Amino acid sequence: MNTTVDWVQLIIVVVIFGGVTVMGFMASRWRSAGHLDNLDEWGLGGRSFGTFITWFLLGGDLYTAYTFIAVPAAMYATGAISGFFAVPYTIVAYPIVFMFMARLWSVSHRHGYVTPADFVGGRYGSKALSLAVAVTGILATMPYIALQLVGMQAVFETMGLGGNNTLAKDLPLLIAFAVLAAYTYSSGLRAPAMIAFVKDILIYLVILVAIFYLPHVLGGWDSIFGAAQEKLAKPNPATGKPTGTFIPGEAGYVSYWTLALGSAMALFMYPHSVTAVLSTKTRNVVRRNATLLPAYSLLLGLLALLGFMAIKANVNVKGLDGLANPQLAIPRLFDQEFPSWFAGIAFAAIAVGALVPAAIMSIAAANLFTRNIYRDFIKKDATPAQEAKVSKLASLLVKVGALVFVLGMDKTVALNLQLLGGIWILQTFPAIVVGLYTRWFHRYALLAGWAVAMLFGTISAYNVVNPATKKHFGGSIANIPGTETPAYIALTAFVLNLVVVIALTFLFRALKVPDGKDSTHPTDFVADRGDPGVKDLPEILDDGGAATAKS
Amino acid sequence: MSRLSAVKPAYWISGVLLVVAVVVPLLVPTYAKVDPHLWGFPFFYWYQLMWVFLSAILVSISYKLLRTEERRRRAAQGLGDPEAPDAGAAKEGDQ
Numbered sequence: 203m204n205t206t207v208d209w210v211q212l213i214i215v216v217v218i219f220g221g222v223t224v225m226g227f228m229a230s231r232w233r234s235a236g237h238l239d240n241l242d243e244w245g246l247g248g249r250s251f252g253t254f255i256t257w258f259l260l261g262g263d264l265y266t267a268y269t270f271i272a273v274p275a276a277m278y279a280t281g282a283i284s285g286f287f288a289v290p291y292t293i294v295a296y297p298i299v300f301m302f303m304a305r306l307w308s309v310s311h312r313h314g315y316v317t318p319a320d321f322v323g324g325r326y327g328s329k330a331l332s333l334a335v336a337v338t339g340i341l342a343t344m345p346y347i348a349l350q351l352v353g354m355q356a357v358f359e360t361m362g363l364g365g366n367n368t369l370a371k372d373l374p375l376l377i378a379f380a381v382l383a384a385y386t387y388s389s390g391l392r393a394p395a396m397i398a399f400v401k402d403i404l405i406y407l408v409i410l411v412a413i414f415y416l417p418h419v420l421g422g423w424d425s426i427f428g429a430a431q432e433k434l435a436k437p438n439p440a441t442g443k444p445t446g447t448f449i450p451g452e453a454g455y456v457s458y459w460t461l462a463l464g465s466a467m468a469l470f471m472y473p474h475s476v477t478a479v480l481s482t483k484t485r486n487v488v489r490r491n492a493t494l495l496p497a498y499s500l501l502l503g504l505l506a507l508l509g510f511m512a513i514k515a516n517v518n519v520k521g522l523d524g525l526a527n528p529q530l531a532i533p534r535l536f537d538q539e540f541p542s543w544f545a546g547i548a549f550a551a552i553a554v555g556a557l558v559p560a561a562i563m564s565i566a567a568a569n570l571f572t573r574n575i576y577r578d579f580i581k582k583d584a585t586p587a588q589e590a591k592v593s594k595l596a597s598l599l600v601k602v603g604a605l606v607f608v609l610g611m612d613k614t615v616a617l618n619l620q621l622l623g624g625i626w627i628l629q630t631f632p633a634i635v636v637g638l639y640t641r642w643f644h645r646y647a648l649l650a651g652w653a654v655a656m657l658f659g660t661i662s663a664y665n666v667v668n669p670a671t672k673k674h675f676g677g678s679i680a681n682i683p684g685t686e687t688p689a690y691i692a693l694t695a696f697v698l699n700l701v702v703v704i705a706l707t708f709l710f711r712a713l714k715v716p717d718g719k720d721s722t723h724p725t726d727f728v729a730d731r732g733d734p735g736v737k738d739l740p741e742i743l744d745d746g747g748a749a750t751a752k753s
Numbered sequence: 754m755s756r757l758s759a760v761k762p763a764y765w766i767s768g769v770l771l772v773v774a775v776v777v778p779l780l781v782p783t784y785a786k787v788d789p790h791l792w793g794f795p796f797f798y799w800y801q802l803m804w805v806f807l808s809a810i811l812v813s814i815s816y817k818l819l820r821t822e823e824r825r826r827r828a829a830q831g832l833g834d835p836e837a838p839d840a841g842a843a844k845e846g847d848q
Contacts, residue, residue: 289801290778297774423793449797459779484835496809731835
């Protein structure tokens with residue numbers, strides 16, 4: 203085990219991190235059209251990003267440091283079902299996004315919506331429904347931010363940072379976080395957009411080298427897959443069942459595709475994905491990106507296979523606390539198989555990779571708070587400047603919250619909550635995506651469906667008990683009620699959600715329960731930049747801000 | 754039938770392509786097997802990686818079809834080109 207600090211690695215990480223920090227602060231002046239004192243400028247980068255920047259921004263946003271640690275870790279620990287499903291997941295995500303996201307862009311730009319909850323509020327004329335969407339978004343995002351820090355921690359631990367006393371152990375994380383908070387506060391969405399370039403280039407470099415160099419060192423792909431197959435077939439001492447899955451058998455088919463489909467549908471419900479999409483310049487930037495982003499899916503697929511390489515290379519995954527921690531598989535693999543300087547670059551890539559999504563997530567959560575809680579319920583006449591100020595403070599608060607999470611609580615709490623977050627966020631799909639096409643669903647039916655599915659999903663996830671540790675929240679797969687078929691809880695809950703929404707919509711329509719006012723018009727959903735009523739940034743400023751631009 | 758034929762071919766063709774790109778990668782029984790290997794990769798692994806490319810191609814074709822159709826519609830309605838640098842207010846582009 204590595205208990206001494208590797209100075210070469212540390213120096214490289216510190217230099218790259220320092221460079222990125224300077225970029226983050228300079229970003230406020232990059233492509234800036236106005237002052238950062240309104241939400242469109244600070245929270246959406248002026249809504250001016252084209253295909254090229256968006257590709258880096260979305261790539262940096264969706265494929266997080268945690269993904270880079272967790273997917274190969276899952277491959278290392280339990281194999282294909284919990285790990286490689288990420289490949290079909292990111293494959294099917296883009297056709298789905300291609301279908302509906304352009305409509306969300308159009309309607310948001312015509313009405314000055316900054317968050318998905320803004321759209322739901324405007325479409326259904328229901329603040330309660332908009333609040334439900336906003337709260338779900340914030341709840342799902344916070345543990346996700348916390349997990350970015352867990353990813354960073356794994357890297358710092360491998361570099362030999364952190365001793366026995368708490369301060370030394372947590373200091374690197376505290377510094378990284380203070381830096382992140384400071385430049386997000388000063389530069390808004392422009393900071394992660396700029397840093398995403400560095401992050402993505404580093405990650406591509408590291409993965410490509412790893413994917414060509416490591417099989418050569420480890421004896422070829424045949425023996426890597428062979429070692430994985432052998433390890434995953436070994437019985438788990440606690441349960442007597444195989445440790446994992448090399449290729450899903452018939453019993454695993456449904457789990458595999460429901461995990462992929464459920465995660466794909468949930469991906470663009472996360473507020474940070476929507477924030478990145480709304481920051482684009484024209485309606486078609488997101489569609490063009492749906493054709494280009496699969497490059498990252500390929501990267502993720504190759505990266506997943508690094509988990510199998512860690513099996514073959516027999517890496518030591520014991521953490522500082524002496525317990526086996528699969529999250530360490532990838533950092534340890536790099537540490538063991540690469541020269542120090544290259545491992546340093548890889549670690550810097552992961553650490554910087556945590557900053558981009560953490561920044562965007564905190565901005566997105568802050569936007570939700572400002573627009574759908576602060577403005578809707580606390581201060582109804584907030585000016586754009588006040589909104590931007592509240593958002594900046596909220597983004598700080600969100601990050602501090604995440605930090606407290608990671609440092610104060612057991613890491614498994616963040617993991618459990620992130621697992622729940624995936625289940626929760628999918629339950630906003632009917633209100634957001636179906637709402638882009640039809641107003642048929644009744645607002646209270648949507649609210650009821652959401653509530654039932656949230657409850658069902660949470661209880662089902664709680665009831666999954668890890669066979670080895672006997673702890674609750676043991677995974678995200680449970681039998682579909684009344685059957686013996688295991689499936690992804692999020693998707694089961696989603697089906698329940700839809701059934702409730704449809705049944706209650708019939709009921710409420712029959713009882714003539716008042717429908718909310720729809721402030722959108724069918725042409726709003728196909729509007730593009732330059733069309734009448736579609737606001738580009740300077741016009742929004744002239745109008746007194748997006749906040750008052752609701753028609 | 755009359756409503757169906759009123760839908761422009763660009764829309765239903767791209768609809769079909771997108772559905773294929775979503776459904777086929779999720780048909781697990783069609784690819785949950787070891788053989789044939791390719792460069793040491795079991796079928797399960799290389800087949801799914803191959804779908805990353807196939808899906809990207811299908812989505813690209815849909816994009817081309819829809820963009821052509823959308824341009825035609827916008828021209829017919831007398832709307833401007835949103836990709837033009839001076840669309841909306843004058844702003845610097847990054848293309």
